[in-house]
Amino acid sequence: MLQGGQAYNAQALAELCGVTRRTIFRDLEALRDADVPLQYDEQRGSYQIPGHFFLPPTQFTTEEAFAMLVLSRQMGDRRSIPFYAAAQSAADKLANTLPQRFVAYLRSVTSAVRIRLDATNSLVGQERIYEQLLAAISSRCCVRMRYESLHEQRQIQTKLHPYRLLFHQHSWYVIGRSSVHREVRTFNVSRIRKIQILEEPLRMPKNFRIESHLRNAWRLNPEPGPDRNVKIRFSPKVARNVEEVQWHKTQQTQRLEDGALDFTVTVSGLQEISWWILGYADEAEVIEPLELREIIRQRAERLLAVYKRPT
Numbered sequence: 264m265l266q267g268g269q270a271y272n273a274q275a276l277a278e279l280c281g282v283t284r285r286t287i288f289r290d291l292e293a294l295r296d297a298d299v300p301l302q303y304d305e306q307r308g309s310y311q312i313p314g315h316f317f318l319p320p321t322q323f324t325t326e327e328a329f330a331m332l333v334l335s336r337q338m339g340d341r342r343s344i345p346f347y348a349a350a351q352s353a354a355d356k357l358a359n360t361l362p363q364r365f366v367a368y369l370r371s372v373t374s375a376v377r378i379r380l381d382a383t384n385s386l387v388g389q390e391r392i393y394e395q396l397l398a399a400i401s402s403r404c405c406v407r408m409r410y411e412s413l414h415e416q417r418q419i420q421t422k423l424h425p426y427r428l429l430f431h432q433h434s435w436y437v438i439g440r441s442s443v444h445r446e447v448r449t450f451n452v453s454r455i456r457k458i459q460i461l462e463e464p465l466r467m468p469k470n471f472r473i474e475s476h477l478r479n480a481w482r483l484n485p486e487p488g489p490d491r492n493v494k495i496r497f498s499p500k501v502a503r504n505v506e507e508v509q510w511h512k513t514q515q516t517q518r519l520e521d522g523a524l525d526f527t528v529t530v531s532g533l534q535e536i537s538w539w540i541l542g543y544a545d546e547a548e549v550i551e552p553l554e555l556r557e558i559i560r561q562r563a564e565r566l567l568a569v570y571k572r573p574t
Contacts, residue, residue, distance in 0.1 A: 270309035328361055329369055337378045344430055345386040346393050384434040384453050392455050393428075396437050400425050403465040411454040418456065419443055424465050427473055428452075431483055438473060440466075447476055449483055478531040479513055481539065486532025493536060494550040497524040501546045510539075525550070533558060 271279070276287045291310060294301050302311050323331070332354050337343060339350030358366060386393070399406045405424050412419050421443035429436045435452040478485040497505050499522030506516050506524055513529040530536050533555045540547050540559060549556040 270304060270307065270311040272307070272309045276310070323357075323361065325365060325369075328357065328365065329372060331357055332369055332373050333376050333378070336373065337376075343378075343380055343383065345383065345435065346390060381432050383432075386435065386453050389452055389455070392458055393435060393452055395458050395460055396425055396428060396452070399460050399465070400428065402460075405461045405463040405465055407459045407461055408450075408455050409457040410450055411456055413454070422461070422463075423450070424467060426465075426467050426471055429473060436483065438476065479511075479529050480531045481511065481528075481535035484532065484535060486534065488532075490529050490531050491533060491552060491555075493528050493530055493533070493552065493555060495526045495528075495540060496548045496550055497526060497543065498546040499523055501543055505543075537562070 273284050273287050273291075277284045280287070291301060294312075300313055302313060303309070304311075335350040335354035335357070339347050339352075339354070358369065361369070395406070398404075405422055407420065407422050409418060409420050421441045423437070423439045423441055425437050425439040426447070427438045429438060429449075437450050437452060437455075439447065439450075441448045441450075476485075477483065479490050480486075496519075502518065502522060502524035505526060506518075511528050511530070515527045517525045517527075519525060528536070533552075537555060537558045540549060540555075541562060549559055
C-alpha cells in the first residue's frame with residue numbers, strides 16, 4: 264500500500280491490514296531497518312514510500328520468473344521497444360533474487376526463446392521528447408510542440424493536452440487534444456521536433472479510453488463517418504495464413520468449398536485497410552464495398568504504370 268504512492272496514518276494501516284497499531288509501528292520500524300526510504304509527514308501524521316523506490320519481488324513461481332525474464336530482456340533490447348532498455352537491468356536484478364537452483368535452468372531456457380516484433384523506429388535522439396511527454400502526463404500538464412506533419416506536408420506548432428502514450432507496431436505515439444486541429448489526434452513521437460511543458464493544467468475527459476477513441480480503425484486513424492462493412496475473398500494459397508491471425512477485433516472468416524476464404528470486418532475508414540489488402544496482391548479480392556474495390560483498382564493501375572516505365 265505504501266509503495267503505491269498514497270500516504271496512510273498508523274490507524275488507517277492497522278484497519279486495512281487487520282492488525283493493531285502496535286504491530287504497524289513494529290513493521291514500520293522493520294522497514295526502516297531494511298533501509299527502505301520511509302517518509303513521515305508530521306502535519307498529517309502519515310507514512311509513505313517514494314514512488315521511485317520499489318521493494319524487491321518475492322515468491323515468483325518458475326513460470327512467472329521465466330515470463331518476466333524473457334519479456335524484460337527481449338523487450339528491453341533497443342531493436343524492440345525504444346526507451347525500455349532499463350527492462351534488461353531489471354531482469355538481471357530479478358534473476359539475482361531467485362533461488363540458485365532456478366538460475367541455471369532459467370538461463371538455458373530463456374536463451375532458447377526469441378520474440379521478434381515488426382520493424383520498429385529506433386527513435387534515436389528522441390529520448391528527451393519521450394521523457395518530457397511522460398512527465399507532462401504524470402504532472403497533468405499541457406505541452407507546446409513543434410511537429411513535422413506528413414498529412415499537412417509542413418511543420419506545425421500546437422498546444423497539446425497529452426492523454427496517453429501508445430506503442431503500436433513500429434513506433435511510440437502520443438494521443439491528445441490538439442489546439443490547432445481542435446480535436447483529439449495521434450502524433451508520432453519520432454516527428455516531434457521540440458516540446459515544452461506548460462504550466463496550464465491538462466484537461467482530459469473522465470471517460471477517455473484509447474479503445475473508444477480508435478473506434479474500429481484498422482490500425483490507428485479512425486476516419487469520419489459511419490463504420491463500413493468490408494468483405495475480402497482470399498485465394499486458397501493464402502487463406503490459412505489469413506485465417507490463423509486475429510487481425511481485427513471485429514473480423515469473421517468463412518472457408519469456401521474451393522478452399523478460398525471470405526474475410527469480413529467492420530472498420531472506421533477504408534484507407535488503412537486498403538494498404539493491407541494490397542500487400543496480398545492478386546491473392547485478395549475486395550467483394551464489398553464498391554468504394555474500397557475502386558480504391559484498390561486505382562492503386563493497382565498506378566502500380567502497373569510504374570512498372571511499365573523503362574528502367
